[in-house]
Amino acid sequence: MLSLLGTLAKFAVIIVKNVRRNLLRTTFTSLGTMTLVLVVTLVWSVLSFIDDQTSEKANDLKVLITEKNKSPSRLPYAYVSSLKEGAARAPDDVRPVDYMTWVFYGGMLDPTKPSRENFIFLIGGEPEKIPTMMEELDQLGPADRARLDRAVQRMKEQRNACVIGPEQLKTMNKKVGERIKVSGLIFKGIDLEFEIIDTFPDAAKRYAQTSVMNIEYLLAALEEYKVTNKKPHPEGDAPVAFVVLRVKNRAELERLTAQIGDSPLYTAPAVRCESQGSAISSFLEAYKDIFWGMRWLLGPAVLFTLSLVIANAISISVRERRMEIALLKVLGFRPGHVMGLVLGEALLIGTLSGVFSAGGAYLLINKLAGGIPFPIAWFQRFFIPDQALWWGLAVGAGTAFVGCIFPALSARSVRVADVFSKIA
Amino acid sequence: MSDAEPIVRVVGVHKYFTRGAERVDVLQDLTVDVADGEFLALMGPSGSGKTTLLNLIAGLDTPSAGEVWVGSELISQMSETGLARWRTRSVGFIFQFYHLLPVLSAYENIELPLLLLPLSAADRKKQVMTALELVGLTDRMSHRPGQLSGGQQQRVGIARAIVTDPTLIVADEPTGDLDAKSADEILKLLDELQRGLQKTIIMVTHDPHAAERAQRTLHLEKGNLVEQTARKLERA
Amino acid sequence: MRHWLSGLCMLLALSSVARGEINIGDKGGITYSVSSSKTPQVVDDENEIVITADAKRLEIKFKAGRLVYDGKDCGTIKTGDRVAIEPDGKITVNDESRPVTGLVAAWRFFVKHWREFLYGSLAAALALMVLLSLIGKVPVSYNVRNLFVRWKTTVMTALAFTLVVALMTVMMAFVNGMYTLTESSGQLGNVMILSSGSNDEGFSNLAFDDVGNVEKMEGIQPYGNDKRLASKEVFVMGNQTIPVGPGQKPKRRFVQIRGIEDPVVAALVHALSLKPGGQWFSEAGVEEVSGDKASTQNLIQAVIGNGLAAEMGSDRAGGKPLTVGDTFPLADRTWKIAGVLDSSGSTFDSEIWVKRQIAGEQFGKPASYTSIVVRAAGEKEAIKLADKVKASKETALNALTEKQYYSNMAETSKQFLYAIVVVAMVMAAGGVFGVMNTMFAAISQRSKDIGVLRIMGYQRRQILISFLLESLVLALIGGLVGCAAGMLADGWTARSIISGGGGAKFVVLRLVVSKEILAAGLLLSLFMGMLGGFFPAISAMRLRALESLR
Numbered sequence A: 001m002l003s004l005l006g007t008l009a010k011f012a013v014i015i016v017k018n019v020r021r022n023l024l025r026t027t028f029t030s031l032g033t034m035t036l037v038l039v040v041t042l043v044w045s046v047l048s049f050i051d052d053q054t055s056e057k058a059n060d061l062k063v064l065i066t067e068k069n070k071s072p073s074r075l076p077y078a079y080v081s082s083l084k085e086g087a088a089r090a091p092d093d094v095r096p097v098d099y100m101t102w103v104f105y106g107g108m109l110d111p112t113k114p115s116r117e118n119f120i121f122l123i124g125g126e127p128e129k130i131p132t133m134m135e136e137l138d139q140l141g142p143a144d145r146a147r148l149d150r151a152v153q154r155m156k157e158q159r160n161a162c163v164i165g166p167e168q169l170k171t172m173n174k175k176v177g178e179r180i181k182v183s184g185l186i187f188k189g190i191d192l193e194f195e196i197i198d199t200f201p202d203a204a205k206r207y208a209q210t211s212v213m214n215i216e217y218l219l220a221a222l223e224e225y226k227v228t229n230k231k232p233h234p235e236g237d238a239p240v241a242f243v244v245l246r247v248k249n250r251a252e253l254e255r256l257t258a259q260i261g262d263s264p265l266y267t268a269p270a271v272r273c274e275s276q277g278s279a280i281s282s283f284l285e286a287y288k289d290i291f292w293g294m295r296w297l298l299g300p301a302v303l304f305t306l307s308l309v310i311a312n313a314i315s316i317s318v319r320e321r322r323m324e325i326a327l328l329k330v331l332g333f334r335p336g337h338v339m340g341l342v343l344g345e346a347l348l349i350g351t352l353s354g355v356f357s358a359g360g361a362y363l364l365i366n367k368l369a370g371g372i373p374f375p376i377a378w379f380q381r382f383f384i385p386d387q388a389l390w391w392g393l394a395v396g397a398g399t400a401f402v403g404c405i406f407p408a409l410s411a412r413s414v415r416v417a418d419v420f421s422k423i424a
Numbered sequence B: 001m002s003d004a005e006p007i008v009r010v011v012g013v014h015k016y017f018t019r020g021a022e023r024v025d026v027l028q029d030l031t032v033d034v035a036d037g038e039f040l041a042l043m044g045p046s047g048s049g050k051t052t053l054l055n056l057i058a059g060l061d062t063p064s065a066g067e068v069w070v071g072s073e074l075i076s077q078m079s080e081t082g083l084a085r086w087r088t089r090s091v092g093f094i095f096q097f098y099h100l101l102p103v104l105s106a107y108e109n110i111e112l113p114l115l116l117l118p119l120s121a122a123d124r125k126k127q128v129m130t131a132l133e134l135v136g137l138t139d140r141m142s143h144r145p146g147q148l149s150g151g152q153q154q155r156v157g158i159a160r161a162i163v164t165d166p167t168l169i170v171a172d173e174p175t176g177d178l179d180a181k182s183a184d185e186i187l188k189l190l191d192e193l194q195r196g197l198q199k200t201i202i203m204v205t206h207d208p209h210a211a212e213r214a215q216r217t218l219h220l221e222k223g224n225l226v227e228q229t230a231r232k233l234e235r236a
Numbered sequence C: 001m002r003h004w005l006s007g008l009c010m011l012l013a014l015s016s017v018a019r020g021e022i023n024i025g026d027k028g029g030i031t032y033s034v035s036s037s038k039t040p041q042v043v044d045d046e047n048e049i050v051i052t053a054d055a056k057r058l059e060i061k062f063k064a065g066r067l068v069y070d071g072k073d074c075g076t077i078k079t080g081d082r083v084a085i086e087p088d089g090k091i092t093v094n095d096e097s098r099p100v101t102g103l104v105a106a107w108r109f110f111v112k113h114w115r116e117f118l119y120g121s122l123a124a125a126l127a128l129m130v131l132l133s134l135i136g137k138v139p140v141s142y143n144v145r146n147l148f149v150r151w152k153t154t155v156m157t158a159l160a161f162t163l164v165v166a167l168m169t170v171m172m173a174f175v176n177g178m179y180t181l182t183e184s185s186g187q188l189g190n191v192m193i194l195s196s197g198s199n200d201e202g203f204s205n206l207a208f209d210d211v212g213n214v215e216k217m218e219g220i221q222p223y224g225n226d227k228r229l230a231s232k233e234v235f236v237m238g239n240q241t242i243p244v245g246p247g248q249k250p251k252r253r254f255v256q257i258r259g260i261e262d263p264v265v266a267a268l269v270h271a272l273s274l275k276p277g278g279q280w281f282s283e284a285g286v287e288e289v290s291g292d293k294a295s296t297q298n299l300i301q302a303v304i305g306n307g308l309a310a311e312m313g314s315d316r317a318g319g320k321p322l323t324v325g326d327t328f329p330l331a332d333r334t335w336k337i338a339g340v341l342d343s344s345g346s347t348f349d350s351e352i353w354v355k356r357q358i359a360g361e362q363f364g365k366p367a368s369y370t371s372i373v374v375r376a377a378g379e380k381e382a383i384k385l386a387d388k389v390k391a392s393k394e395t396a397l398n399a400l401t402e403k404q405y406y407s408n409m410a411e412t413s414k415q416f417l418y419a420i421v422v423v424a425m426v427m428a429a430g431g432v433f434g435v436m437n438t439m440f441a442a443i444s445q446r447s448k449d450i451g452v453l454r455i456m457g458y459q460r461r462q463i464l465i466s467f468l469l470e471s472l473v474l475a476l477i478g479g480l481v482g483c484a485a486g487m488l489a490d491g492w493t494a495r496s497i498i499s500g501g502g503g504a505k506f507v508v509l510r511l512v513v514s515k516e517i518l519a520a521g522l523l524l525s526l527f528m529g530m531l532g533g534f535f536p537a538i539s540a541m542r543l544r545a546l547e548s549l550r
């Protein structure tokens, strides 16, 4: 046992020495590996996020109620009271565990100067539902969560309170505590004044450009419009974009779908009930070919290029060292040992570079660059997920292995007699 | 000593190398003349500075002190580019390990130095063929070095050295890697060059038998000239 | 979740605003750069120059030497002047405090002449190779043979070039397909009339009363005895529930529906025709279904885009495209295909056309249009017509030429282009490291050759040339194969979205591998070869002859 460890240690020493022998080549190989692993990491980050968004969760899933036949979806607010109960009528009908109503309110700070800096877009909903029903906010740390809860409480008490993402604040050049006046674009003629009571914590990095408000504020304004103008606002009869419900599992989702489908309450317009994952996949259907290309053309081609770069470097090293490989064999190294040396060298370079590259990308892109700016669909930015470190390791090691398998085999089969006869 | 004008004059040459902080004096105040058309052999124990001297004469290296003249040119003072140009026209090199370019055929190897000269393709061909004939390898001209024996390779090396019709041919242990028979053929060839074409040949060798071919032999020891043996040419 | 509609609505609500600079070049030509994606149209009509950037917000007239912007007189301008539009709408002429810095000017020049730069650089790179092989004295056959001798390394290195170039070609072909699509969708003389304040038909709402007599306006081409080439349309987005087998999760797709009043006029305006065997829908737009059951509903007659027909066909067994006579479900009704649009390469390829009234009723716009598309005599006339519509006092309308409308939709293409450039650069960097390995190894393997050559009198630069040439040859071979492989992607179809300026459209586009893309691929390859070969070649050059022979 001890002697085996000793042997391994000796091998490790030789491998490290080999890696350091041609520093230039090692450097180029690992730089090449790092750049290519970086591309793979970027591509996979986008894909894994998309996969995650469109995957069907088995438990604790969110259900989206939208207008059935039309897009963009518009539902009457009157639907909400029964929808949040899942249109349950009988006592043993499924009732959602949680819900949230979504309205979108967008407008200009200064209608005479329409520009991006001037534009704000708010999601309106029941304030108390924000922490539980909005993606990722339930994962905030205790301090951030307490802060969010305080903001929610304030939004409940003060209808015109709103929370604006830090990046959006910066674009508008506003600060927490300031008031803003918005003239409505989606709801024309509905101008609202807000007080910015807080911003989203940095940990909620996907909320950098997002703003939330109390749905009551908009509903009240629509009501007021009706009174002053003596006719309802054109968009007033159906201000709700969608209702999100949360159910325990897929079986409940199916029962809920049937319940809502059978309900006589939702005819004009009819509603569609689907899991959030499948709603998102239908939205992303148009991008399917692009994702396909990223997944099956770009990714594999980069991986293959990476294997080539490593294979090239290792086979050059093996060719240069034929002489000493022969010598090792004379000294009693078995073919497996020789192969192990070559494999070890490639794996060491590949794995380290892979981990380093993915780790570097993780730090640089998530912490410094603030995400990958790849605006596709409604996603503005993508972040490198935590598992990217494993990708770096796996991709580095995997491509190194694939790349060095042939050179390693050729090193294994170096014949002492051949080498020395040729040299002589 | 030959009566003819010296073509190579090494005057008070000093050469040292620095290895780290250590200074290694290889040649010390060396003065040698080589007559035009002379066949000179350099002998001496390993490390005595034979190759170093040869390199100085061939313009591959510059002395630390002293002068090296070849013909009317003071080559110890030439720039690197000037030396390179001068070498192409004036010096032919023969190496112990032949140093042919493995991917080029015998013909192409011999042609290499000519590519640096303003010659037409036809002229080049003529000169290569002449050199090939001289070394007797016309039938192997399209073979690569790997397909030739050591002796044949060295003959290609000689053809390459003479193809530009240089004034001086330097050979560093040209037979050092050959068996006695091949070595003899090579020496005969050098002999013919010197006699037939009046080439000046400076040859480093460890082989007394090889040195016998030369008209004069210089013995070096630790960078000093220790002995000269001149043989009058009896063979006509 | 939160992002999805928010982003989408933002896209819809936001009409990006033109701002930037105008440069009046020689020959009266005007280059104009804005921070948004708008490409303004420039017309030089004798003494009048009209720039229409965004139908509503930016309009510049240059008449008899005076610049009129948004109704305000900004003084005299002449050829060579620089006019800047500040974000707040203020206009400055030749403001020295905003000099065009060297870099910006250079960039602008580059953008303007990118084609010349591309072909010029490629020609220069190839010329460099020829030049190197001419002044190089080491025979090129020496390099080529060495490439053959170590063929495994050669193949591996060349393959890296091939992959990078092929990938770049495919990705560029995709973006090019997007541009081609947006460029070929608009008709030259067409003007789109939208409701005031909206720049996209998906966001426009023209109540019947608002439209007034706009279709009677002068400048619209007549058709037949009493008609005009004006197509009143309602454009809506529907959700189609895709039939799935039992137990499978429900699926749906977004479909774009265009309701039109008069199919013959609409076809003429959009220059589209039906594929043989099809016909337009009837005046009623529905097909009576005989049957005594009261619940039987009439079939909606529809004309469907070629691309959408293929996509919908993939739902059914066998996957054959839908054709005339086939039906499909949408919005709780059954739709029957009367004809298929011969529409490939345009955005209409992914649309369903039906009677306006039916589209309006089914999708909640019973009493409004989204746009009126009219045909003017030509490009200049279209611009004038658009101006006139906007200026009209009776109606509050927005109008822009169709070309403009679609070129605004190239925003997505731009974003993809940037992403691709970044990916290609990073991959190229990876490839360069691979080439460096190969070349450094080649040099260390052939250091004796180098020594011999130097001793024979070959100058240092000759060694440099030789090895640089070798790496360029490697790059050229790899690049050519990569271009050939990339060319296979020409004609592939892919679904995508084009968007910009507020609207978005689902499209089926065709990948187009153009000469420029191939040239760029080859150039990238040579550039990689140059970069990857240069440092090794320098190190070869610096080898000391005597030492390399020891």
Ligand SMILES: Nc1ncnc2c1ncn2[C@@H]1O[C@H](COP(=O)(O)OP(=O)(O)OP(=O)(O)O)[C@@H](O)[C@H]1O
Residues within 6 Å of the ligand: B017, B018, B019, B024, B026, B044, B045, B046, B047, B048, B049, B050, B051, B052, B053
């Ligand atoms: N570039 C150099 N740097 C340092 N020392 C050198 C260098 N070249 C030669 N020497 C030293 O100079 C001395 C003479 O070398 P040289 O090659 O001239 O000997 P030689 O007589 O040709 O020997 P051999 O018969 O073994 O070829 C040796 O001690 C050698 O180590």
Ligand SMILES: [Mg+2]
Residues within 6 Å of the ligand: B050, B051, B052, B172
């Ligand atoms: Mg020696």
